[in-house]
Every structure is written in structure tokens, then in C-alpha cells.
Amino acid sequence: MNSKLNSDQGHQKDALLNCVLDKAVRSGAQHAAAFFETSRSSTLRFARNQATQHKFHEDGTVCLAVAVESREAIAETNRTDTGGLEALAERTVELAKSSPPNPEFFEPVGPQIYRETTSWFQSTADLTLERRARAIGAMCAYAEDHDVDLFGNLETEIGELAVANTSGLYVTQPFTRVKLSLTARTRQGNGSAQFHISEADWSALDTEKALEKTVLTALMGRNAAPLDPGRYEVILSPKAVSEYLMFLFWAMDARMADSGQSFFAAPDGGSRIGEKIFLDSVTLSSQSDHPRLPGLKFGQAFGSGGSSAGMVFSMGLPLQTTEWVRDGVVKNFRYSPYYAVKNGRAPVAYPHNLVMEGGEATREDLIRDVQRGVMIESFWYVNPTDWNRIALTGLTRDGTFLIENGRIAGPVNSFRFNDSPVNSLNRITGLSRPEKIHGEYLASLMPWVRLSDFNLSAVSSAV
Amino acid sequence: MPEHIDGFMAQALNHAADLGIGFTEVRFGEYRRQFLMARDRVLAVSIDETSAGFSVRVFHNGYWGFAAGRLTNGTDMRYLVEKAKAVAEAGVHVAPANLSLTSLDAYTEQWRSPVKRDPFDVPLAEKTDLLFSINDAMKDVQGVQETRSHMRFDRIHKRYMNSIGSDLDQVIVRTDADYTASAVGNGRFESRDYQSIQQASGYECIDGDAMVAAAGRVAREAVEQLTAAPWDGDTADLILLPNHTRLVIHETIGHATELDRVLGWEADYAGTSFATPEKRGNYRYGSPLFNVTADRTRPGGLASWAYDDEGVPAQSWKLIRDGILVDYATTRDTAPLIGESRSHGCAYADSWRSFPILRMANVGIDPGPDGSPGLEELIAGTENGILVDGMAAFSIDHQRLNFQFSGDYCRRIRNGRIEEPLWNVVYEGSNPSFWSAMDAVCNASEWKPYGVYGCAKGQPVQIAALTHGSAPLRLRNVQIKRSE
Numbered sequence: 041m042n043s044k045l046n047s048d049q050g051h052q053k054d055a056l057l058n059c060v061l062d063k064a065v066r067s068g069a070q071h072a073a074a075f076f077e078t079s080r081s082s083t084l085r086f087a088r089n090q091a092t093q094h095k096f097h098e099d100g101t102v103c104l105a106v107a108v109e110s111r112e113a114i115a116e117t118n119r120t121d122t123g124g125l126e127a128l129a130e131r132t133v134e135l136a137k138s139s140p141p142n143p144e145f146f147e148p149v150g151p152q153i154y155r156e157t158t159s160w161f162q163s164t165a166d167l168t169l170e171r172r173a174r175a176i177g178a179m180c181a182y183a184e185d186h187d188v189d190l191f192g193n194l195e196t197e198i199g200e201l202a203v204a205n206t207s208g209l210y211v212t213q214p215f216t217r218v219k220l221s222l223t224a225r226t227r228q229g230n231g232s233a234q235f236h237i238s239e240a241d242w243s244a245l246d247t248e249k250a251l252e253k254t255v256l257t258a259l260m261g262r263n264a265a266p267l268d269p270g271r272y273e274v275i276l277s278p279k280a281v282s283e284y285l286m287f288l289f290w291a292m293d294a295r296m297a298d299s300g301q302s303f304f305a306a307p308d309g310g311s312r313i314g315e316k317i318f319l320d321s322v323t324l325s326s327q328s329d330h331p332r333l334p335g336l337k338f339g340q341a342f343g344s345g346g347s348s349a350g351m352v353f354s355m356g357l358p359l360q361t362t363e364w365v366r367d368g369v370v371k372n373f374r375y376s377p378y379y380a381v382k383n384g385r386a387p388v389a390y391p392h393n394l395v396m397e398g399g400e401a402t403r404e405d406l407i408r409d410v411q412r413g414v415m416i417e418s419f420w421y422v423n424p425t426d427w428n429r430i431a432l433t434g435l436t437r438d439g440t441f442l443i444e445n446g447r448i449a450g451p452v453n454s455f456r457f458n459d460s461p462v463n464s465l466n467r468i469t470g471l472s473r474p475e476k477i478h479g480e481y482l483a484s485l486m487p488w489v490r491l492s493d494f495n496l497s498a499v500s501s502a503v
Numbered sequence: 504m505p506e507h508i509d510g511f512m513a514q515a516l517n518h519a520a521d522l523g524i525g526f527t528e529v530r531f532g533e534y535r536r537q538f539l540m541a542r543d544r545v546l547a548v549s550i551d552e553t554s555a556g557f558s559v560r561v562f563h564n565g566y567w568g569f570a571a572g573r574l575t576n577g578t579d580m581r582y583l584v585e586k587a588k589a590v591a592e593a594g595v596h597v598a599p600a601n602l603s604l605t606s607l608d609a610y611t612e613q614w615r616s617p618v619k620r621d622p623f624d625v626p627l628a629e630k631t632d633l634l635f636s637i638n639d640a641m642k643d644v645q646g647v648q649e650t651r652s653h654m655r656f657d658r659i660h661k662r663y664m665n666s667i668g669s670d671l672d673q674v675i676v677r678t679d680a681d682y683t684a685s686a687v688g689n690g691r692f693e694s695r696d697y698q699s700i701q702q703a704s705g706y707e708c709i710d711g712d713a714m715v716a717a718a719g720r721v722a723r724e725a726v727e728q729l730t731a732a733p734w735d736g737d738t739a740d741l742i743l744l745p746n747h748t749r750l751v752i753h754e755t756i757g758h759a760t761e762l763d764r765v766l767g768w769e770a771d772y773a774g775t776s777f778a779t780p781e782k783r784g785n786y787r788y789g790s791p792l793f794n795v796t797a798d799r800t801r802p803g804g805l806a807s808w809a810y811d812d813e814g815v816p817a818q819s820w821k822l823i824r825d826g827i828l829v830d831y832a833t834t835r836d837t838a839p840l841i842g843e844s845r846s847h848g849c850a851y852a853d854s855w856r857s858f859p860i861l862r863m864a865n866v867g868i869d870p871g872p873d874g875s876p877g878l879e880e881l882i883a884g885t886e887n888g889i890l891v892d893g894m895a896a897f898s899i900d901h902q903r904l905n906f907q908f909s910g911d912y913c914r915r916i917r918n919g920r921i922e923e924p925l926w927n928v929v930y931e932g933s934n935p936s937f938w939s940a941m942d943a944v945c946n947a948s949e950w951k952p953y954g955v956y957g958c959a960k961g962q963p964v965q966i967a968a969l970t971h972g973s974a975p976l977r978l979r980n981v982q983i984k985r986s987e
Contacts, residue, residue, distance in 0.1 A: 081963075082590075083858070083963060084593075084594075085768075085962055086597060087768040087771075089597075090599075091566060091567075091597040091598065092567075092763075093858050093860070094566065094567055094569065094590045094591065094594050095568075095569035095570070095571070095590065096569065096570045096571070096587075096590050097570065097572060097856040098571070098572040098573070099554075099556065099571075099572070099573060099856055112546075112549065113549045113550075114549060114551070115550070115551040115552070116550070116551070116552040116554075117554070118553075118554045118556065118573055119555070119573075120573075131551065132551070135549060138626065138627040139546055139549055139631065140544075140546055140631055140635075142545060142546060143545060144545055169590055169593040170593050173593040173595075173596035173597055174596045176596075176597050177596040177597045180598055189767070191768075191770040191771040192771045193771060193963075195963060221771050221772075221962065223770050225767070225770060232770075234771070299649065300687035300692055301649065301685055301687060302692075305692070307690060346547070347545070347546070347547045347548065347549075348547065348548045348549070349549070420774070420900065420901050421898045421899055421900065421901070422898070423896055423898045424896065425895075425896040425907070425909065425927070425929050428691050428692060433896065433898045433907050433929070434898055435900045435901065435905070437774075437900075437901050454900065454901075456898075456900070456907070456931070458907075497984070498905060499905075500900040500904060501902075501904055501905070502774065502777075502900040502901045502902035502903075502904050503902065
């Protein structure tokens with residue numbers, strides 16, 4: 041198996057891609073793009089301080105998009121021998137020939153210039169099954185010593201992504217990823233806390249700090265007092281802010297705004313780009329060169345409009361820095377590659393991070409100025425109730441605390457909330473320095489955010 | 504299916520036996536999926552995926568070990584066995600094991616989803632013609648901004664052998680087609696879905712004529728919501744239609760009764776459950792009319808098959824009887840933890856390279872007994888309420904207690920008659936008071952099964968498809984959220 045996977049890497053990956061592109065062209069495609077992703081992944085999952093699942097897998101997948109004139113199709117396989125690649129090319133071209141012409145056709149992007157990023161770390165690649173298990177074992181032992189149950193998951197991945205197309209683009213980058221997710225729960229079931237961290241470099245993962253914080257917060261959360269629902273001044277953790285703002289980010293799609301199907305649609309047609317919608321203190325961006333949020337050097341454009349084949353044809357675009365909101369003014373939207381070109385713009389790769397500018401305060405500074413409010417560590421199951429206003433509902437989870445007279449008074453019950461980031465970004469009363477968090481969808485730098493009048497609409501007795 | 508599969512799998516079992524492994528499973532899976540989406544006569548998505556590989560799972564000295572890979576020879580199979588054993592042995596560094604497995608008989612069988620017309624044999628042109636016809640029919644309605652129609656097909660071929668002697672060969676085929684109309688006007692945008700019935704069967708379950716015929720209605724219902732007014736009270740009697748109730752069943756019952764979640768194994772992801780084991784047999788989950796069945800035997804159910812991914816035969820069993828919690832979804836390693844000697848057969852892996860985890864079955868609310876009303880009669884007997892149709896908002900807390908849901912097309916019921924559409928009806932409830940407010944459920948002739956694709960569970964996340972059936976039912980005095 042080792043030899044087989046290795047044979048997919050190194051010098052043979054470009055040969056593999058050339059093989060499938062060549063066959064696609066010989067079968068009748070005028071345009072083609074292919075990417076090849078290999079993955080070796082291990083996961084150790086644990087609950088109540090014991091291992092429940094432990095797995096390993098290896099795989100390699102080729103995805104091919106072709107266009108015959110403007111008729112497109114995508115097919116994918118993990119059969120990467122010559123026969124499998126030829127069959128893939130033939131099947132994809134046959135599907136394309138059977139497809140109707142695409143009036144929103146977009147050609148594969150040509151060669152690009154990249155800013156190199158470091159995405160491979162030997163410390164992660166060298167992490168053995170035993171070392172991984174010992175690390176989790178030590179964490180579970182710490183939890184036992186504190187009379188707490190630990191639940192979670194440690195996942196590592198080593199892989200490589202290579203892209204080539206008939207416009208001459210070829211780019212490849214190896215990567216390592218390690219994700220640690222921890223939940224600590226008191227044995228009595230009356231306190232819970234959660235912490236997620238993700239790095240490319242195992243040696244940079246501060247597991248001790250993550251564990252201590254998680255166990256301490258769970259113990260702090262014991263015996264939550266009842267607190268009535270209502271509108272409160274709240275302090276949202278960076279994790280909660282990230283979860284909350286993702287819906288705002290998803291709504292920032294150019295074609296949806298232009299077609300009236302978004303909060304960012306202008307009442308009289310067109311979009312609200314250039315409009316000041318939020319407070320001056322709100323600046324959101326994605327930064328391809330942020331030293332604390334490294335990622336792959338390339339990606340693909342993603343947005344409404346165009347086709348999925350068009351998005352594969354955009355694979356290989358370099359990551360860019362983009363300002364979404366500057367000083368409360370909407371500056372940019374996401375574009376599919378087709379819609380970008382239609383609007384005279386160069387297509388831009390979907391970002392790998394989201395950064396919110398903060399202030400100079402610490403979390404304690406923000407707490408100190410609160411007479412009566414609620415501090416929220418995490419949100420859960422956030423979903424829209426009305427996209428017209430980006431109205432959301434969700435729960436607080438794993439740490440909800442009452443603040444009184446500038447101090448944390450104690451844990452309170454969880455809440456359901458009903459509010460909108462549009463409202464919230466107009467009610468900010470304080471921002472801390474941003475902290476790095478592992479967002480579920482994007483790596484993020486988010487501050488602690490204090491805001492007024494947040495609607496904690498109902499009590500949830502969930503712990 | 505590639506050649507030599509059986510030989511490789513037998514080789515793996517033999518090697519595992521030579522290594523002294525207590526229990527071994529070998530799987531081969533071949534997965535094919537096709538996704539098509541047409542947006543306003545643009546074939547925006549056309550993807551055909553295939554993926555195949557082997558996995559070995561061992562239960563060795565009380566620990567699970569799993570290894571999966573693409574393989575073409577026996578050497579690689581031996582590698583997978585040794586890797587799975589090494590993975591299991593590494594578990595000793597975490598904590599002493601306390602897992603045990605229920606007993607299991609050996610089975611040999613071939614099983615196929617009932618299919619008359621293989622969806623992968625249907626020409627692409629036939630599919631796109633239907634998708635475009637649906638787009639056209641919706642676009643004819645004034646006020647419609649965008650139309651989307653889609654199809655999805657799955658074929659899953661699984662071979663399974665274990666060291667007990669089972670040899671199973673199953674093919675699951677799933678077919679789904681649906682569409683959405685989006686309307687813009689009056690300063691708002693709204694959408695409405697067709698609400699098809701997804702099935703584990705072939706292309707024959709797509710009634711293209713019916714879909715095209717309904718497209719105009721779906722489009723008009725999207726437009727109607729642009730000028731609809733909100734509900735004007737704090738509470739309402741709700742009649743939930745089966746195409747809406749599927750998601751409520753899924754979230755408030757299906758997930759809550761997964762035993763691994765109850766025991767805390769999902770705590771780091773989707774949380775736990777309020778339906779803890781001491782409640783079994785005595786906890787009032789709903790009204791006496793509330794009966795819930797978990798089932799994997801019903802033909803066409805998205806989670807129906809002959810054997811689960813541990814080789815346990817498919818079953819049908821009660822989760823809730825007369826409103827009382829009576830059982831759970833279980834697997835071979837969770838059932839013993841509540842003193843059960845047999846598994847309910849709920850192990851499922853969404854890919855050849857995924858570790859099988861506990862997934863709910865097709866969970867449905869039983870129809871009412873003989874003499875129960877039909878839908879017309881139920882509506883006629885409701886003075887002031889809301890008819891909830893389709894799916895929109897959904898959110899539930901991390902112990903499956905507090906939740907909010909909405910339909911994508913709700914209408915007022917006044918004095919027993921359906922009247923005007925309502926805008927943005929979001930209702931809130933809690934287990935068990937919500938299901939205890941159920942005072943009527945329609946008869947068996949009104950029972951319909953709808954699918955839920957995209958159920959996410961596990962770490963790393965796995966996706967499952969389930970069918971949830973119900974008849975229209977009424978709940979009294981449910982809280983309605985006022986729009987902010």
C-alpha cells in the first residue's frame with residue numbers, strides 16, 4: 041500500500057494528470073481540467089475517556105471537467121491506473137457530448153503566479169498511531185483526575201492536491217492537517233465545554249492549553265442558575281462570532297444580490313455594494329498572506345451563476361486578499377468564475393480564512409464595562425429563519441455565563457437566540473484583539489465582541 | 504465490480520485469523536453517484552462520481568481498529584489487516600476497553616433495492632429534457648425570478664464478509680428529483696419546493712408528467728408568499744403535513760433515540776440526548792396517540808436493506824408505544840451497554856473508507872387507528888390554526904429538547920377551511936411537551952414517506968439518507984415566534 045500511494049505522488053502525479061487530459065482531448069474535448077487529490081488520514085475518536093473509534097484510510101481521487109464546445113460534464117474516480125483514467129476521460133466526454141450547450145461557459149484559467157505558503161509539516165507526517173493514542177490517553181487521564189469525562193476527536197491528514205488543465209496551468213501542493221476537538225462534561229451532567237484547534241503543524245498544537253481551558257470551563261459551568269429569556273448585552277467569544285458571521289458571509293454573493301435574492305439586493309435593483317450598512321468598527325476580510333492563517337496557495341472560485349464545470353476550470357487560481365466590509369461599508373462580494381467575467385472582473389479563488397478586525401481591549405476589559413449581561417462561549421445549530429433579513433436562530437452551548445457589575449457571576453442555562461448579524465453588527469459596544477480559532481467552515485481570526493440588545497429568546501435546558 | 508474481490512476478502516479473513524484477531528469484517532464497496540441541476544435552462548451541475556475500495560475492521564482485545572484503501576492485490580489486503588490490528592492495539596494507550604459485542608449469526612444472501620429502470624441507464628438527454636421542462640413551467644409564472652430543478656442518483660454495491668462466516672452482497676439504488684421556484688417582489692424574496700418523495704428504487708419512481716403539471720402551482724405558491732402576512736398570535740393549532748413532519752421526526756425523535764448519542768458518544772459533535780436509558784419503558788414522550796416505528800424492511804425506504812454494515816439483519820421495531828419511550832437504535836457494541844443481547848442492525852458507513860457508526864433507521868410516526876380522520880376531516884375540525892407544508896427553518900438544541908421549525912408554505916385554517924397563505928411561520932417546541940400536544944393523527948390512507956438526504960453525524964462527518972413517514976397530524980397550542 042505504501043508503495044502504491046507513493047507511486048501516485050512525486051513525479052507521477054503530473055504524468056497521471058497529463059494522461060487523463062490527453063485522453064479527454066483525444067476523445068473530443070476542446071477544454072479540460074483535472075485535479076488529483078491524495079489523502080492518508082487517521083482518526084481517533086473517544087468518549088467518556090475511552091476510545092470508541094480508531095481508523096485509518098488511504099485514497100486518491102481524480103476529478104475531470106471537460107467541455108466539448110460549450111457542452112460540459114464532470115466525472116470523478118479513484119481508479120488511477122491507466123485504464124481507470126482512460127475510462128474516466130471517455131465517460132466524461134461522452135456525458136459532455138450528451139449535455140445541452142451551456143450559455144454561461146467559462147474557459148479553464150491559464151498559468152498563474154503564486155505566493156508560496158508552507159502547508160506541509162514533518163511533525164504531522166511523522167505522527168504515529170501510538171503517539172497519537174498516547175496523547176489522547178494523557179488527556180483522558182487528566183480529565184479523570186479532575187472528575188470530568190472527555191469526548192472528542194483527533195484527526196490527522198497527509199495529502200497532496202495537484203491541478204492541471206488544457207490552458208497550460210499546472211500547480212501542486214502537499215499538505216498536512218491536524219484537528220483536535222475536545223468536549224469536557226462533568227460526571228453529574230451539569231457542566232460542559234468545548235474547544236477546537238486545527239493546525240498544519242502538530243508541534244504547534246498547544247494541546248495542554250486546549251485541555252486545561254476545556255476542563256476548567258466545564259467545571260465553571262456546573263450548577264447553572266436559571267436566567268429568564270430576554271434581550272441582553274452579550275459578549276460573544278471568537279468561536280461564537282465566527283459561527284454567527286458565516287451566514288452573513290454566505291449571503292455576500294454577487295449574482296444573488298444583483299437578482300434580488302439576497303439581503304444585499306438594493307431595493308431599486310442592483311446590489312448594495314458601496315453602501316454603509318454596519319458600524320464603522322466593522323471590517324471583514326480574507327487575507328491570503330496572514331501569517332497566523334496559512335493555507336494552500338491556490339483554490340477555485342465559487343459562487344452562484346455559471347456551472348460546476350466552470351468552477352473546476354477555475355481551479356488553480358491563487359488565493360487573494362479581499363476586503364468584504366471596510367469600516368461598515370460593503371466592498372466586495374463573492375463571484376462564480378462565469379459571473380466575475382460577465383461583470384468585467386478577474387475570477388478570485390474562494391478564501392480559506394475570514395478575519396474580523398478587533399480593538400485593543402482584552403476580554404476582561406469588555407466584561408468590566410457590563411452591568412448585567414451574558415457571556416457566550418459557543419453557538420450550536422445556527423440556521424436561518426428568514427434570509428431576507430439574515431434572521432438566524434440557534435442555541436448557546438458549552439459555556440453561558442451571567443455577567444454582573446463587571447464580573448462573571450456564574451453559569452446560567454443555555455438559550456435559544458433569534459437575531460441577525462445585520463442587527464448585531466450595528467450594536468457593537470466593544471471589540472477585543474482578534475484570536476485565532478478553527479471555524480467549522482473557514483479558519484478565522486475573530487475578536488471577542490460585546491454588543492447590546494441581543495435576543496436570547498427562549499431557555500434551553502440542554503447542557 | 505472488479506475481479507478477484509471474493510478472493511481478496513477471503514485472503515484478508517485468513518490473514519486476520521493467522522494473526523490471532525478475535526473478530527474481523529472485510530468490506531468492499533463500489534459507490535456511484537450522479538448529480539444534475541438545471542437553473543433556468545442552464546445545466547449548471549452535471550457530476551458523475553465513482554469510488555471503490557476495501558476496508559478491514561477488527562475487534563481485537565476490546566478495541567476497534569479500522570483500515571481502508573484502494574487495492575488491487577493480496578499484498579495490499581494483508582497490509583490492511585495488519586494496519587487495522589495496529590490501529591486497534593494503539594487504543595490501549597487511551598484507556599482500558601469496556602466494549603463488547605452482541606452475538607451474531609452467520610448469513611449468506613444477495614439483496615437488491617427494487618429497481619425496474621436503472622437510473623444510470625437513462626440517457627442524459629431524457630433527464631435534462633425533464634429538468635428544462637420543469638424550469639419552463641415555473642418560469643411562465645409572473646414574479647418568478649429563478650427556477651432550479653435537480654436529480655440525484657446513487658448506486659451502492661457492498662460486499663461484506665466476517666470471521667463468523669457471513670457473506671453478503673447488497674445493491675442499494677436511490678432516486679431523487681425535486682425543484683424550487685424563487686420569487687422576488689414587494690421588497691422580498693421567497694422560495695417554494697415541489698416536495699417529491701425520494702425512494703430507494705429506480706428511475707420509474709420519477710413521475711415526470713406529475714412534476715411538470717405541479718410546477719405552475721409551486722411557482723405560484725412562491726409568488727404568493729411575497730405578499731403574505733405573518734401569523735397574528737403567539738400560539739396556534741398546527742396541522743403538519745408529512746412532507747414537513749419528516750424533518751421534525753428526524754430531529755426530535757430519530758436522533759434523540761440513537762443509543763450512541765444517548766450514551767454520550769456524539770457529545771463532541773451534535774451533543775447528547777435527553778432520552779437517557781433509565782427513561783426506557785416509563786418516559787412519556789408524547790400523547791397516547793403517538794406511536795413511532797423504526798424500520799429497515801419497508802421497500803423503497805432510503806435506509807432499507809437486508810443487512811446493516813455489521814451483518815445484522817434488517818428489522819422493524821417500536822421506539823415509542825402509546826407515547827412511552829420503549830427502545831433505541833442500536834449496534835453490536837452499543838446494545839450490550841443497556842443490557843441487550845442483540846443489535847437492532849443500525850451500523851452504517853457512508854463510504855467504503857468510513858468507519859461504520861450508528862445511524863437511525865427509517866423512523867416514522869404510525870398512522871391513527873381505525874376510525875381516525877382523513878386530512879379533510881382533520882382540517883374541518885380545526886377552528887383556528889395553521890397548515891404547515893414543506894420544509895424551511897430548522898434548529899434543535901444539543902440534547903434534542905428545544906427546537907424551532909418552519910414550513911416553506913403555510914396557510915391559515917379558519918373555521919375548518921384553508922384560507923390565505925402566511926408569511927414566515929416559525930414555531931417553537933420542546934420535547935416532550937410538543938408531542939404530548941398531539942391530539943389527532945390521520946388514518947393509514949394519508950400516510951406518506953418522505954426522504955431526508957444529508958443527515959450529518961460522526962467525526963469525521965458521514966452523510967446518510969433516511970425516510971420518515973407520517974400521516975397529517977395536529978398539535979394544539981404551539982408557540983409561534985413573532986418576526987423580529
